[in-house]
Amino acid sequence: MGLELNKLSKQVNKMGTTVASRSAEIEARLPKARATLKKITNNDPELKKKIKRALSMHWTGAIPTSEPVHAVFPCPKHPKRANIAAADGSQIYPDRHGIAIYYLINTGSIIFRHGLDEAPICSSYPSLFYENHDLYPNEVLIPSSLVNARRDITELRELAQIAEKEVKTAPTLLMLDNGLLLYLGLQTAEHRQSEEILGEYLETLSAIESTNACIAGVIDRPRAANVLRLLRLYDMENDMFDTNVLRSLGDYSQLTDRMLFGTLQPGERSAIFVNASPQNLERYLPKGQKIVFYYVNAGTREQPVILRVEIPEWVANQPEQLSLTHAGVVEQARFGDGFPYVLMRSHELAVVSWTERGHLDEMIGSSLHRSGLSAVVSRKAQGKQWTNSAKRRYGK
Amino acid sequence: MSDVNSEEKTNSSIPIGRMLRSDTTGFTFGCLLPEPEVPLFGDFVKAPAQQGLTEIIGIIHNIVIEDDLFVRQLIAAPELPEAYIQDQRKNRQIPIEVSVLSVGYSSENNIIQGLPPQPPVTLDYIKRCSLSDVIDFTNVQDYLALILNSKETPVEELIGAALQRASKARPIEDRELFLLQAGKELARLLSDDLSKLNSILRRIQVNI
Structure with missing residues (x-):
């Protein structure tokens, strides 16, 4: 019969009122969260002690850096000349009901030469995978999570190649439409592939670092609550907590960092935090690729758009590179309705209809x-x- | 004449777009960013049909530049830098739709002025008619009746533009006679609609 919308009208009406009232309840928790953020000082020994204990329990919060946690930073001036490049990928997963078993990864990229009145360089590269070792890495059909991981590494490799050439002409910012912590939702059977891909990903990040280009992973409408977890940790009366307590957000339940930083003015960014996820501290950090993040308002006063920007620590440590990520994201978002233009275009170049x-x-x-x-x-x-x-x- | 020859060499041999959709009375083709000289309202173009047995000749009567949500969003952006404009114009594949009224076809070296037996098919290349194609086709004026009877074209403007193109395809000394003959044919066809006749004649007189 398909979807009979007339039978859904009552449920949809009820959903509308429920969502509105839940939203009001969640919003009511924000003032306390913002007040707590203001109370935190970076050199608080009690907090440091709690963080140390929490990290031993696989806490996924945010670790403060040298910047005050409640500080805001205005948008720096964009360099007159800069190269802004982005890459995105799309895929066709293997389909056992299709005419043949194969998968495809299509990578789109764009190089935007800010300050020159010329059309950007656009490319897309499709790759077809149909060999036995591509399709059956563990004697069973490749899972979609592994295809995704291969797509992600292809995007990063594309950016690394772009960086090598572009840095010769101007400061270069590379952008990805995702965080920089590679998500590997793989099963135990794919452990070897997971290790290989992560290894290659970290090597590619190092290759980018050696070019002197900077890189930023941009996340639109982020659901992360790392900073809220820090607030929750701060609120705890002592460091006698267990894993279950650490997992919950307590008074900040269902809030997100994006809501917490909703007061940022257009162009402003939050302080930088270290992502405390075990993947970051146990895998990225030893390879010199620790990932940090900040939030930025890439929208307008009327329509704020809070984006999460993830950068390697080596970018954050270089003021010019950090400024380029900040100004670059904001400038590009001016022409993408709050989302970087180059990311919209690279998606358009990659997508397979x-x-x-x-x-x-x-x-x-x-x-x-x-x-x-x-x-x-x-x-x-x-x-x-x-x-x-x-x-x-x-x-x- | 050397100018005429070079124009012919430059423009007529290069495909200017590919067929999007068609029917017996006309067709629409798509092309990327238009060049300053191609395609133009009133231009004569040709498209293959019947697997190459015939070549349909038509006149461009409408050029539509489509938008999309991305472009609409950029319109509102303040101080849009040139690079973004160039990206939208040169890199993004938003086809420009060009509508053509079919007015005749050539088959086995004969030119027939009338509707073709079969329309061109999707993705066929569309080319601009060479100057000699235009001269050969417009030596007979029966196609004017087809334009006058078309419902969806700006008839007076289209006849004016097409006759100007056909006139300019000819050596200067032949142009006046050509337009005079066209005027006579129009007077015959529009004997019951003097205001329309007058409107078209004024358009082609400018160029005599």
């Missing part, structure tokens, strides 16, 4: 036919193609 996917399947089908193989979708996929088309109902 359903129509394009259909054309690729036709090409693959023809190639298989020429090789004497039949190329048909499964009966289930065929049935879906038939039934998912627009419904036509004749009479009653």
